[in-house]
Amino acid sequence: MLQELLVAGVAVGSAGLVYVAAAARVVKQYERGVVLRLGRLTGGVRPPGFTMVVPGVDKLRKVNMQIVTMPVPAQDGITRDNVTVRVDAVIYFKVVDPADAVIQVEDYRFAVSQMAQTSLRSIIGKSDLDDLLSNREKLNQGLELMIDSPAMGWGVQIDRVEIKDVSLPETMKRSMARQAEADRERRARIINADAELQASKKLAEAAGVMSEQPAALQLRLLQTVVAVAAEKNSTLVLPFPVELLRFLERAQNQPGSPATPPSPPPPTSAPATELRDEPDELPDEPRDME
Known part of the structure; x- marks a missing residue:
């Protein structure tokens, strides 16, 4: 009798373990469980963790909640x-x-x-x-x-x-490239024209200043010569401007200019001095020439 009870207990325990093993479910943290009992939604949404379902009756579907x-x-x-x-x-x-x-x-x-x-x-x-x-x-x-x-x-x-x-199609890519190139060229021309306009205005102002002071034009010419000669890869032929000579002459003749040392007498002045020192020898010279 006792043996039969032990066998029955072991059988019930085994059946319980099999039932638990069949009914046990584990829902992961990033999942939620939806239970369909005989095809009908029941019990709401199962949270993550250990949960139980009725084997053969319930069907648990896990839904991923991750992005x-x-x-x-x-x-x-x-x-x-x-x-x-x-x-x-x-x-x-x-x-x-x-x-x-x-x-x-x-x-x-x-x-x-x-x-x-x-x-x-x-x-x-x-x-x-x-x-x-x-x-x-x-x-x-x-x-x-x-x-x-x-x-x-x-x-x-x-x-x-x-x-x-x-x-995009290759033809469209080429068309867009040509359009972008044309647009960049247009902007470059506009920038260049704007620069030329600004430069012309500055040159006009500089010309007005140089017209009031002619010496400034000569100084600018000399600066240009220095800039060109710095390259040392070409021969520079510079005509000497007559205006520079006139400018120096006017600067010399201005009142208050420093005195210049007297120029030495011309070579013909020496015979004149001899004539004043020896007046008696003048009549003899024509006779010698004869």
Whole structure:
């Protein structure tokens, strides 16, 4: 009798262990559990940790609550200004309601991916090429709103959407390169013309100052000569200006100028001095010449 009781106890214990092993579930920290009892949602959302379900009756589905990074496949489209482009993006989303993610949609990941592709093609058709290339923040916000509106009914929240790359045809790339080159050349010409205008104004002012002081023109000429001679790679032929001689002559004749030493007498003055010293020999000279 005792042996039968022991056997029954061991059998019950084994059955209990098997039941516990079959009913025990572990939900991780980044997951939430949704229990479907005979196909019907019951018990609410199970928190992370150890939990029990009825084997054969309950079915526990675990839902990941982490932020999911999903690349959106590249989509071909035509912009509003009739340019063919190929755009790909990346989307960040997470589940905020595990029950809706299990009940409302069959596969929320696939649904979000398809909605992102459709929205990306729609945003391409509504935008210009310049907006796709330079105004991506506004397009990202519009794309996020387009995806987030239906996703909220699936228990999914769109965290961020980013347009990753915009591929253009080779012909369009060459056209844009030529346009950018022409624009840079136009700006260079405008800057050069502005510099010439400013330089001409300064030269006009300098000419006005030099016209009042003629010596300034000669000094500027000498400075130019010094600048050219510094290279030492060419022969410089400098004509001596007559104006410089006139300037020096006027500077010498001005009153108050320092006295110049007397010039030596000409060579013909020596015979004149001899004539004054010996007047008696003058009549003899014609006779000698005869």
